[in-house]
Amino acid sequence: MKLVLHTFDLPLRHTFTITHESRDVQPTLIVELQDGNFSGFGEATETPYYGVTIEKMIAQLESVRHLIEAYDWQEPKDFWEIMAVHLKDDHPFALCALDIAANDLWAKKQQLPLYRAWGLNPSHNPITDYTIGIDTIEKMVAKMQEVPFPLYKIKLGTPYDIAIVQALRTHTDAVFRVDANTAWGVEETIQNALALQALGVEFIEQPMKADNWEGMKKVFAESVLPIIADESCIVEEDVARCYGFFHGINIKLMKCGGLTPALRMIAHAKKLGLKVMVGCMTESNVGCSAIAQLLPLLDYVDMDGILLVDDRISTGVSIDYGQVIYASENGTGAKLIR
Secondary structure (H helix, E strand, O other): OEEEEEEEEEEEEEEEEOOOOEEEEEEEEEEEEEEOOEEEEEEEEOEHHHOEOHHHHHHHHHHOHHHHHHOOOOOHHHHHHHHHHHHOOOOHHHHHHHHHHHHHHHHHHOOOEHHHHOOOOHHHOOOEOEEEOOOOHHHHHHHHHHOOOOEEEEEOOOOOHHHHHHHHHOOOOOEEEEEOOOOOOHHHHHHHHHHHHHOOEEEEEOOOOOOOHHHHHHHHHHOOOOEEEOOOOOOOOHHHHHEOOEOEEEEEHHHHOOHHHHHHHHHHHHHHOOEEEEEOOOOOHHHHHHHHOOHHHOOEEEOOHHHHEOOOOEEOOEEEOOEEEOOOOOEOOOEEOO
16 A cells, blocks of 8 residues: 655635634645556545644644554444544544545445445436625626526625625525634624525524534524534534434535544434535645535535536546436545546
């Protein structure tokens, strides 16, 4: 086994703004695991909000290079358990990239797409949304019109949130989802839900601060729209905690540490009756192709990263009016353009 690390700067097609930050370029780390004639690829993006930088991830992986290259593993979940001892608590983004690469490599060796290696049937996959980042109302309308889609995720957290959705609604009949990224309060969420329901919004994602559990209890009881956890559901232990406070969870592979824990989180959420979504973090096709392998298990998906970035580094899945089309290659289907 050989570990190879690749770094890239992915240009964004538009300045991407949420309540936490704005950016025009997305730095990303691609992890490659080489084993004979096969290479598995994984990805994690730099995310300052969580204190994650490319330099830190490289240092983290270099610190366990000797273990990675010497370990004789048979299945990705076994490899994840060993690597998690060193990376899980402080370095889940690096662990995620490594785990995706391991899953990709494992399926390629079986000469199967990863979802087939897991025994999944993709015949009823959900479609992905397309994200409209925070901007002036005029620019948000222009962004939406630039990419006709059946489903939009609208980033909110401004003094004029309802006006944004009203303006967008006059230009499309598409289904809307909204993500406040922790910007609202309790009564604000409850009242906004009433207005947003009338505007054809499907659900609200993470309206309040991640630790506002008392407030979420009231919102859960009184909101006319379903509420999906994002910042309140990061690792496996958070799934049970979200029960009775949220109607569903949004899993981010980088935050939880990869596909291996994500599979366990999905199974746990389903047992509790929670809806399950997986979201992207502005990845290239390497990361988005990994998310696509989970589609048969999901209620919702937000994997429009390959539409938001100018991805000149990789190929994999494609998206046609929300429909995710798998690549012809085995594993996740992603590969670097060399």
